Amino acid sequence: MLPKTYLIYFSPTRTTRKIVEQVAAGLDSQSIEHHDLTRMEQEFTLRLDDGVAVIGVPVYAGRVPEIFLKRIEKLSGEGIPAVLIALYGNRAYEDALVELRDVIIAKGFNVVAAGAFIGEHSYSTDGRPIAANRPDTEDLKYAIVFGVAIANKLQGDCNLATLDIPGNIPYKERVPLGGICPETMPELCTLCKTCARICPAFIITVDQEVTTKAENCVMCCACVKFCPYHARVMRHPMVEARRDMLIKNCSERKEPSCFL
Numbered sequence: 001m002l003p004k005t006y007l008i009y010f011s012p013t014r015t016t017r018k019i020v021e022q023v024a025a026g027l028d029s030q031s032i033e034h035h036d037l038t039r040m041e042q043e044f045t046l047r048l049d050d051g052v053a054v055i056g057v058p059v060y061a062g063r064v065p066e067i068f069l070k071r072i073e074k075l076s077g078e079g080i081p082a083v084l085i086a087l088y089g090n091r092a093y094e095d096a097l098v099e100l101r102d103v104i105i106a107k108g109f110n111v112v113a114a115g116a117f118i119g120e121h122s123y124s125t126d127g128r129p130i131a132a133n134r135p136d137t138e139d140l141k142y143a144i145v146f147g148v149a150i151a152n153k154l155q156g157d158c159n160l161a162t163l164d165i166p167g168n169i170p171y172k173e174r175v176p177l178g179g180i181c182p183e184t185m186p187e188l189c190t191l192c193k194t195c196a197r198i199c200p201a202f203i204i205t206v207d208q209e210v211t212t213k214a215e216n217c218v219m220c221c222a223c224v225k226f227c228p229y230h231a232r233v234m235r236h237p238m239v240e241a242r243r244d245m246l247i248k249n250c251s252e253r254k255e256p257s258c259f260l
Contacts, residue, residue, distance in 0.1 A: 009054075010068040
């Protein structure tokens, strides 16, 4: 049994967290320590020299979210094993997993396994679903089995810092975010402040009305998915066009891909 597992993740809609937790369940370590960087209000500093780290992020347009990269600037590992998880919305994870591998290796970790899992797309709605309700039961079972396989691997030689993961180097050009954000429907809004409490970028304020700083929005749509009154909507024309494309071209179920 492993002594300790550290879970380090950015998960605005909680789908990445689900997979990270299931992988940890498969690892079956003596203790688990969470480091949820989704709503990080203070500087995050963590230097690990024991156990294993499971590091998870959602995929944003084929890349690792910049907001996550900034939050792990002071993360380091003294050669400890790291398991990487990228969660994407049934389109493609492109260069996100290989980028995450390179970043984590540069921080001193020994990357021993990586997995690309599917989660409900940020743009998915009840009326226009895209990978709705994923990760589902089968995905979660797969994540546990993956964790068990990693635990077995760690019993032997796991010196695989150059784990072969699909992706391009140099990475695809990053799609700039900002300028587009969810709107609030005032006739449905009760000013409950759920959106402000859930926003990972801290760009929503609630007073007499809801104000969103669109220039800093990461378009995770957490505020849309967790609004209890369905008052937050993402209906920008560019997003609507993207939904159309995803529904047309990315509706066939994809399965997780794991690398050991």
